[in-house]
Amino acid sequence: xTIAAVFTMLVLTGFNLSWTSVPSRPGSTGSAEVTVEITEExxxxxxxxxxxxxxxxxxxxxxxxxxxxxxxxxxxxxxxISELLVYNSLETGGHVVSVTLTDLESRLxxxxxxxxFIDAANSTLWSxxxxxxxxxxxxxxxxxxxxxxxxxxxxxxxxxxxxxxxxLLDLTTDVALEGWLTSEFQGDGVVLYTADVSxxxxxKGRYRFTxxxxxxxxxVASSSSSISILESWDIWGDDLDETRSLIRxxxxxxxxxxxxxxxxxxxxxxxxxxxxxxxxxxxxxxxNEYLEAYLLRLDLISSEFRTTGVRGINTDRGVVYAKMGExxxxxxxxxxxxxxxxxxxxxxxxxxxxxxxxxDGYGYYEMxxxxxxxxxxxxxxxxxSL
Numbered sequence: 456x457t458i459a460a461v462f463t464m465l466v467l468t469g470f471n472l473s474w475t476s477v478p479s480r481p482g483s484t485g486s487a488e489v490t491v492e493i494t495e496e497x498x499x500x501x502x503x504x505x506x507x508x509x510x511x512x513x514x515x516x517x518x519x520x521x522x523x524x525x526x527x528x529x530x531x532x533x534x535x536i537s538e539l540l541v542y543n544s545l546e547t548g549g550h551v552v553s554v555t556l557t558d559l560e561s562r563l564x565x566x567x568x569x570x571x572f573i574d575a576a577n578s579t580l581w582s583x584x585x586x587x588x589x590x591x592x593x594x595x596x597x598x599x600x601x602x603x604x605x606x607x608x609x610x611x612x613x614x615x616x617x618x619x620x621x622x623l624l625d626l627t628t629d630v631a632l633e634g635w636l637t638s639e640f641q642g643d644g645v646v647l648y649t650a651d652v653s654x655x656x657x658x659k660g661r662y663r664f665t666x667x668x669x670x671x672x673x674x675v676a677s678s679s680s681s682i683s684i685l686e687s688w689d690i691w692g693d694d695l696d697e698t699r700s701l702i703r704x705x706x707x708x709x710x711x712x713x714x715x716x717x718x719x720x721x722x723x724x725x726x727x728x729x730x731x732x733x734x735x736x737x738x739x740x741x742x743n744e745y746l747e748a749y750l751l752r753l754d755l756i757s758s759e760f761r762t763t764g765v766r767g768i769n770t771d772r773g774v775v776y777a778k779m780g781e782x783x784x785x786x787x788x789x790x791x792x793x794x795x796x797x798x799x800x801x802x803x804x805x806x807x808x809x810x811x812x813x814x815d816g817y818g819y820y821e822m823x824x825x826x827x828x829x830x831x832x833x834x835x836x837x838x839x840s841l
Contacts, residue, residue: 470497470556471535472567478574478584478607478645479547485573486543489515489552493536496739499561506530510559515540517552526559547575576607578644583607583676586666591680595750596657596687602636604648604666606676616640617668617675619648624663631657636666659686688753690731690746692723701753701768702730704777705833752777762819771822772811775800778833779807807832 471492479485491513498509512526525538540552550573555566574584584605594600602621619636636648648666665679689697692714699714706714710730717723732738734745753768756776760767767773782800789796796813798820807828811820822829 470494470554470565470567472552472554472569474552474569474571476545476571476573478576478605479545480576480578484544484546486541486545487550487571487573489540489542489554489569489571491515491538491540491554491556493534493538493556495534497556497565498558499563501560511536512557512559513538513554514557515552515554517542517545518550519553545573547573549573574605574607576644578610580609581606581612581668581675583668583678586664586678586680588664588680588682591682593683593685594654595685596654596659598654600652600654600682602648602650602652602664602666604636604678605641606646606648606668608644608646610644613644615670616646617670619666619668621650621652621664621666623652623657624665626661631662654684655687657684659684685750685754686757688750690727690750692717692727693720695723698723698727700766702727704768704774705749706730748780749777752780762817765819770819772798772800772820775809775822775829778829782809802832805832805835 471494472489473492474487474489476487477485493511498511500507500509508528508530510526510528512524515523521542523540525540527536527538529536540554542550542552550571551568552571553566553568555564557564572584572587574582576582586602586604589601589603604619606617606619608615616638619638621632621634621636622630623632625631632652632654634650634652636650639647639649641647646668648668661681661683663679663681665677667674667677669675688701690701692698695715699711702714703711714723714726714730717726731743731746735743736745756767756773758767760770760773760776762770768777779802783803784799784801786799786801788794788798791797796816798811800809800811801807809829810823812823813820
């Protein structure tokens with residue numbers, strides 16, 4: 456089977472999804488194979504006369520239809536376990552495969568979706584699929600993305616693998632990043648172009664990745680896809696003052712002092728690695744869910760609570776939001792008779808009601824209650840809960 460597309464997604468539960476596809480051609484549809492890879496974290500082993508065993512069931516649909524089921528009992532030493540799901544007669548475009556894994560011993564269920572693509576190939580013309588960006592959607596400027604793009608070579612051009620290039624363009628089409636793609640001939644006239652691109656130093660905003668296959672001075676194939684790049688917050692200690700400002704709402708006095716006493720950037724990075732590891736609610740997974748949620752809080756704080764001359768994280772609402780997250784109820788009173796504009800926030804668990812008053816009329820809201828009330832609510836929560 457010709458591999459015309461390759462994409463892998465790691466899910467929080469531990470089981471992995473990957474796929475390959477064959478493009479559609481004039482007069483025919485395409486096909487795809489989805490591999491479900493199960494790890495030890497997904498299943499509970501039980502002792503039997505034959506030794507430790509695990510049992511599971513996989514169910515899957517594509518675009519909400521085409522129900523498939525796989526079930527098996529295997530020894531726990533067989534990890535990772537792979538199950539292959541085959542889909543034929545697929546039209547050109549994107550398709551969503553939904554997979555559910557059930558541990559038949561514990562009845563625990565985990566689910567994940569993956570989007571697969573069927574490209575369109577033409578044996579007489581240059582053609583290509585869409586450029587795929589992983590991860591897609593919103594990506595931190597401190598992270599990496601992988602570009603993957605398939606080009607289909609006409610029969611009379613076989614043996615010709617033109618060089619490929621990429622460019623990251625902002626909304627004014629200025630080039631923020633550029634570089635070359637790596638090519639690999641897949642057989643049957645398919646060339647796979649890939650690149651790992653560091654976004655370090657790119658300003659937050661909306662961008663577009665454009666890729667092109669070049670033959671001399673001509674572009675024989677091209678594609679583009681948009682991406683949103685989020686702020687790269689320094690929460691690792693690269694800049695002491697910046698990191699201290701960003702973590703102060705959730706850090707203890709001891710943790711702040713430990714950061715300040717670190718000998719240099721390397722030591723500060725180590726201190727902050729331990730800081731975030733202590734808050735990781737599921738240490739068995741690759742992601743730190745608390746850290747990811749806190750970065751999203753910083754995004755909102757920066758955009759919603761900043762005022763003239765004051766960063767959002769340094770406002771009262773910014774500090775409370777960093778500690779407690781989104782309130783359950785928000786009430787806004789901008790034009791109360793004989794009163795300053797004010798806002799109330801209410802949290803259900805733990806019970807906490809706060810008021811913020813704008814005494815100058817410039818949008819700088821100060822909290823009425825004392826900080827000891829907020830600190831007690833923050834500390835009373837289950838440790839590092841979100």
